[in-house]
Amino acid sequence: MANTANDSINEWLSKLNTALQSNDSSGAADLFAPECYWRDFVSFTWNLKTLEGRDEIAAMLDTTLDSVKPGNWTLDGDATEADGITEGWIKFETATARGEGHLRLNADGLAWTLLTTAYELKGFEEAKGSTRPRGVEHGVSRGRKTWLEKKQQEEAELGYERQPYCLIIGGGQGGIGLGARLKRLGVPTIIIEKNDRPGDSWRNRYKSLCLHDPVWYDHLPYLPYPDNWPVFAPKDKIGDWLESYTKIMELNYWSSTVCKKAAYDESSGEWTVHVERDGKPVVLKPKQLVLATGMSAVPNIPDIPGMDSFKGDIHHSSKHPGGDQYAGKKAVVIGSNNSAHDICADLWEHGADVTMVQRSSTHIAKSETLMDLALGGLYSEQAVANGITTHKADMIFASLPYRILPALQVPVYAEMKERDKDLYDRLEKVGFMLDFGEDDSGLFCKYLRRGSGYYIDVGASELVANGDIKIKTGQTERITETGVVLADGTEIPADLIVLATGYSSMNGWAAQLISQDVADKVGKVWGMGSDTTRDPGPWEGELRNMWKPTQQPGLWFHGGNLHQSRHYSSYLSLQLKAHMENIPTPVYGLQEVYHTS
Ligand SMILES: Cc1cc2nc3c(=O)[nH]c(=O)nc-3n(C[C@H](O)[C@H](O)[C@H](O)COP(=O)(O)OP(=O)(O)OC[C@H]3O[C@@H](n4cnc5c(N)ncnc54)[C@H](O)[C@@H]3O)c2cc1C
Numbered sequence: 001m002a003n004t005a006n007d008s009i010n011e012w013l014s015k016l017n018t019a020l021q022s023n024d025s026s027g028a029a030d031l032f033a034p035e036c037y038w039r040d041f042v043s044f045t046w047n048l049k050t051l052e053g054r055d056e057i058a059a060m061l062d063t064t065l066d067s068v069k070p071g072n073w074t075l076d077g078d079a080t081e082a083d084g085i086t087e088g089w090i091k092f093e094t095a096t097a098r099g100e101g102h103l104r105l106n107a108d109g110l111a112w113t114l115l116t117t118a119y120e121l122k123g124f125e126e127a128k129g130s131t132r133p134r135g136v137e138h139g140v141s142r143g144r145k146t147w148l149e150k151k152q153q154e155e156a157e158l159g160y161e162r163q164p165y166c167l168i169i170g171g172g173q174g175g176i177g178l179g180a181r182l183k184r185l186g187v188p189t190i191i192i193e194k195n196d197r198p199g200d201s202w203r204n205r206y207k208s209l210c211l212h213d214p215v216w217y218d219h220l221p222y223l224p225y226p227d228n229w230p231v232f233a234p235k236d237k238i239g240d241w242l243e244s245y246t247k248i249m250e251l252n253y254w255s256s257t258v259c260k261k262a263a264y265d266e267s268s269g270e271w272t273v274h275v276e277r278d279g280k281p282v283v284l285k286p287k288q289l290v291l292a293t294g295m296s297a298v299p300n301i302p303d304i305p306g307m308d309s310f311k312g313d314i315h316h317s318s319k320h321p322g323g324d325q326y327a328g329k330k331a332v333v334i335g336s337n338n339s340a341h342d343i344c345a346d347l348w349e350h351g352a353d354v355t356m357v358q359r360s361s362t363h364i365a366k367s368e369t370l371m372d373l374a375l376g377g378l379y380s381e382q383a384v385a386n387g388i389t390t391h392k393a394d395m396i397f398a399s400l401p402y403r404i405l406p407a408l409q410v411p412v413y414a415e416m417k418e419r420d421k422d423l424y425d426r427l428e429k430v431g432f433m434l435d436f437g438e439d440d441s442g443l444f445c446k447y448l449r450r451g452s453g454y455y456i457d458v459g460a461s462e463l464v465a466n467g468d469i470k471i472k473t474g475q476t477e478r479i480t481e482t483g484v485v486l487a488d489g490t491e492i493p494a495d496l497i498v499l500a501t502g503y504s505s506m507n508g509w510a511a512q513l514i515s516q517d518v519a520d521k522v523g524k525v526w527g528m529g530s531d532t533t534r535d536p537g538p539w540e541g542e543l544r545n546m547w548k549p550t551q552q553p554g555l556w557f558h559g560g561n562l563h564q565s566r567h568y569s570s571y572l573s574l575q576l577k578a579h580m581e582n583i584p585t586p587v588y589g590l591q592e593v594y595h596t597s
Helices: 004-021 025-029 053-068 147-157 173-184 235-248 338-349 367-375 381-385 390-398 405-419 421-429 442-450 460-465 507-513 516-522 562-580
Strands: 032-041 048-052 071-082 085-093 097-105 111-121 166-169 189-192 257-265 270-277 280-284 288-291 313-316 330-334 353-358 363-366 454-457 469-473 476-479 483-486 491-493 496-499 555-557
Touching: 004 025, 004 071, 004 085, 004 097, 025 053, 032 053, 048 053, 097 390, 111 390, 111 562, 166 173, 166 270, 173 189, 173 235, 173 562, 189 257, 257 507, 270 288, 288 507, 288 562, 330 338, 330 483, 330 491, 338 353, 338 454, 338 460, 338 469, 338 496, 363 367, 363 405, 363 421, 363 442, 367 405, 367 442, 367 454, 390 562, 405 421, 405 442, 421 460, 442 454, 454 460, 460 469, 507 516, 555 562
Parallel strands: 032 111, 166 189, 166 288, 288 555, 313 496, 330 353, 330 496, 353 469, 363 454
Antiparallel strands: 032 048, 071 085, 085 097, 097 111, 257 270, 270 280, 476 483, 483 491
């Protein structure tokens, strides 16, 4: 039986191909609906860029077609049709890369969304499957070196006799995953990490922490967790996995190494990076510098009057040792997002008398409901059973441009509101301030806009709702010798104060490690210009400065949650490889700077 969905996609691709072959940018743009989005990762723009509307699409093609030379557009697998939208996976090629993507056509056969991504560079394909290394060289040859000897030689030379092409500062999951991709692409790379062991950034977090996202969302590149891995992995288990992964992937990972300072020489196109490895100074000269220092690594510590006078323990959530020593003590946790809730629950479990201080409203999403309504379709055992691999899930997620994401999310969170009404009602009854995002678009949008403002409820909300964790709302005005005073005069006695006040922006790393000038030149990192709290406009369409070229040549930012690190490290690694191989990478729509931090 004829598959009309396939025909529709094939016909559209054929028309696109004809227009592109004849450099007819506006003809190509006319194949799109009046409301349309073309999201491109690297393949056309050497950037992560979403073009919105026909004019932006035509302008991008006008600039890029000559060098990109796209062709060989094909449908990959069968297309589907539902509710007037026909969609299918696609493959294509450019002069330098092979690409894959996704297309949605409306009922008139015009494109609503198009995703194009580069997945490999021609001539620089990763050795895998049938092209994997043999490991052994049969035959005899004098002076041959074993795998171990070669590895030890590389470890001894790289950074001393030979310079890495790329230096990644920060060896959390972000640095490690990107390092694995660069290793496979043959880009000489060193990852430096100030902690003693890979995985310590997780191990050092508070004792009770388990991942808030489920296992299907959390895989690292290339090496999925085994199928008995817990749904929500404890942080020390993740730490051990990262340490093993670093070894298995043969990464040049310098632990106990701190980056002190980095400076860029425009004329040589090279960085000079001063690091201290096991206490000894080393100068590295990479061409590319990646800051993978984490979005949640610089504690945001408020300066509250009277803090120094407090007679009990006071620390930021990142330094919280766990609740063991606080049985029977009065604990005040300032903050009401993920860390605050986790720490309150842990303190309560250890028999402390716990009060949470909430300054502004928080989005609460019950973990099971989130799984069921928001993530489950893409990242769950059911999704796997339905043939949705991790890569496919990542690509489906990426196929939704950020402009339309909030509207698609609103019904999900409306349903969540209904389903968990009882909990929300009880939370409000005890005075907890709730929100679902400024436009009711929920957790993902909040995360993309500001990276904070929510708790994925794994139990603490029930304790808040039933009064086991007491809630006080308001600004903390000062800290006394014996407790916390809120702006309305409420005094809360405390033996322990935990400042669960979040983390400061990645831009701060550039200022700290390079210079304020470079940080200002690069501008704000993260957020997409949604004009909501902590994400000022104008609209950017993609996350600022993440995984893509910045205003500072040779400087890149990498990070995000496990899903983002996994998926976007692929595009960052291809950009870095292209630079190393001197493949021209004309950037379309380089990040503009509207905000410095
Ligand atoms: C309490 C909590 C719970 C979280 N739960 C989840 C979750 O469930 N799922 C999820 O995906 N994400 C979660 N996150 C977000 C989490 O921070 C990230 O997923 C993850 O840690 C980010 O990895 P990263 O490599 O980008 O940064 P990090 O893990 O922060 O790693 C950055 C590394 O850079 C190193 N570094 C910094 N400065 C220097 C320097 N000058 N020299 C050398 N090294 C340096 C640091 O030591 C650190 O190891 C959580 C975060 C917190 C705080």
